[in-house]
Amino acid sequence: MPRDLPPGAVQCRSCARWIVYARTESGALAPIDARPATVYVFVEDESPLRGEPRVQRAAADQQIHISHFASCPNAGAWRATGRPG
Numbered sequence: 223m224p225r226d227l228p229p230g231a232v233q234c235r236s237c238a239r240w241i242v243y244a245r246t247e248s249g250a251l252a253p254i255d256a257r258p259a260t261v262y263v264f265v266e267d268e269s270p271l272r273g274e275p276r277v278q279r280a281a282a283d284q285q286i287h288i289s290h291f292a293s294c295p296n297a298g299a300w301r302a303t304g305r306p307g
């Protein structure tokens with residue numbers, strides 16, 4: 223297992239990405255991407271340049287991890303069981 227991953231990381235059996243099973247606030251066990259993602263939020267702008275939307279990095283002071291339900295290219299194949307890894 224690569225050193226930059228949290229304890230308990232396993233590889234998704236569907237796409238081989240590193241994930242961690244973590245307990246959510248509601249008590250469910252959820253597959254989460256082990257490596258943090260860079261997430262952007264749209265920013266309101268009254269005069270957008272050529273109509274292009276503007277974004278800024280979300281919670282730049284925190285590491286954000288994406289649900290593997292959202293990031294796995296094969297999530298449709300294992301979503302019913304909830305166990306990709």
Ligand SMILES: [Zn+2]
Binds near residue numbers: 295
């Ligand atoms: Zn996967």
